[in-house]
Amino acid sequence: MSVGLGRIFLDPPVFLAPMAGISDRPFREIAERFGAGLVVSEMVASADMLHDKPSARTRASLGLGRARTAVQLAGREPAPMAEAARRLEAEGTPVIDINFGCPAKKVTGGLSGAALMREPARALRIIEAVVAAVAVPVTLKMRLGWDDDSRNAPAIARLAEAAGVRMLTVHGRTRCQFYAGRADWSAIRAVRDSVRIPVVANGDITDAATARAALARSGAQAVMVGRGARGRPWILGQIAAALAGRPAPAAPRGPELRALVAAHYDAMLAFYGRETGQKVARKHLGWYLDEAGAAPAFRAMLLRSEEPAAVLRALERPWPAAVPDEAAA
Numbered sequence: 264m265s266v267g268l269g270r271i272f273l274d275p276p277v278f279l280a281p282m283a284g285i286s287d288r289p290f291r292e293i294a295e296r297f298g299a300g301l302v303v304s305e306m307v308a309s310a311d312m313l314h315d316k317p318s319a320r321t322r323a324s325l326g327l328g329r330a331r332t333a334v335q336l337a338g339r340e341p342a343p344m345a346e347a348a349r350r351l352e353a354e355g356t357p358v359i360d361i362n363f364g365c366p367a368k369k370v371t372g373g374l375s376g377a378a379l380m381r382e383p384a385r386a387l388r389i390i391e392a393v394v395a396a397v398a399v400p401v402t403l404k405m406r407l408g409w410d411d412d413s414r415n416a417p418a419i420a421r422l423a424e425a426a427g428v429r430m431l432t433v434h435g436r437t438r439c440q441f442y443a444g445r446a447d448w449s450a451i452r453a454v455r456d457s458v459r460i461p462v463v464a465n466g467d468i469t470d471a472a473t474a475r476a477a478l479a480r481s482g483a484q485a486v487m488v489g490r491g492a493r494g495r496p497w498i499l500g501q502i503a504a505a506l507a508g509r510p511a512p513a514a515p516r517g518p519e520l521r522a523l524v525a526a527h528y529d530a531m532l533a534f535y536g537r538e539t540g541q542k543v544a545r546k547h548l549g550w551y552l553d554e555a556g557a558a559p560a561f562r563a564m565l566l567r568s569e570e571p572a573a574v575l576r577a578l579e580r581p582w583p584a585a586v587p588d589e590a591a592a
């Protein structure tokens with residue numbers, strides 16, 4: 264099973280979702296190593312890209328998994344979106360994704376992200392401008408619509424396909440739901456039935472069972488995993504194996520897990536520098552330690568530490584496990 268985007272084949276059809284503050288280059292590299300067919304960057308505001316803001320450069324930077332990386336652009340002005348896409352392409356970005364899904368007020372308040380689903384004419388102008396600007400495949404990520412009274416994802420999907428978008432990801436919630444309730448995978452089927460380009464199901468997919476259910480209900484060709492990969496990026500490879508009917512590779516444990524987390528920690532510090540690196544690393548460490556059932560006192564000590572060498576030393580030794588009472592607390 265693979266998804267074709269022109270000459271690019273995304274195999275397996277299990278992708279890492281764009282997540283601001285999470286799907287940065289170090290994390291994408293790990294997800295790609297564990298077998299993601301595509302990894303998507305944090306959203307990059309087109310204006311920030313054009314102003315050469317360091318944060319935009321950081322977000323758009325391609326890593327070892329560059330061949331399987333999509334960089335996501337957000338913005339509401341067609342010309343700057345097109346220019347930002349051109350720059351990304353010149354830097355070797357193989358796939359450009361447009362964000363029509365972000366529900367955050369900071370983004371919809373600037374009337375981009377999911378807000379663009381309420382403005383189909385503008386949405387179309389943005390898509391047309393970006394597609395015309397680059398030769399690499401352009402993809403689009405959206406929600407089911409703004410709210411329950413305007414679930415217009417199928418209509419946007421048809422516009423996008425006609426304008427040359429090569430793949431659509433649909434998070435099975437409306438903007439007004441934010442992250443509440445359950446993602447409605449069945450509702451993604453209306454998008455699938457409206458277009459011929461590949462559709463990717465997203466929302467609440469966390470393991471092989473939810474991936475299978477999302478594919479069955481939506482009819483989508485691929486799945487995209489976001490929050491379910493925090494602290495457990497190997498889940499992407501496990502889902503991919505299950506979908507291909509192969510035995511799932513075991514999750515890393517013991518020394519293998521400790522080496523992975525230590526290497527990820529190191530990579531974050533090297534990528535961001537010490538201060539920002541520690542801030543970003545604390546989030547990921549917390550997720551890894553929670554996933555591993557580490558003792559809360561150990562977790563707190565690691566997350567408070569200001570001393571990277573001490574954190575690395577502690578990560579490399581066996582992690583004390585939470586006793587059942589602590590785990591329940």
Ligand SMILES: Cc1cc2nc3c(=O)[nH]c(=O)nc-3n(C[C@H](O)[C@H](O)[C@H](O)COP(=O)(O)O)c2cc1C
Nearest residue numbers: 280281282283305306364434466467468488489490
């Ligand atoms: C912290 C966080 C940041 C996110 N940032 C982005 C983003 O930059 N671009 C985007 O299209 N979606 C973003 N999303 C949405 C995810 O890509 C995904 O659609 C959503 O989390 C549902 O999938 P999940 O249930 O697998 O997490 C973000 C989600 C989270 C939790």
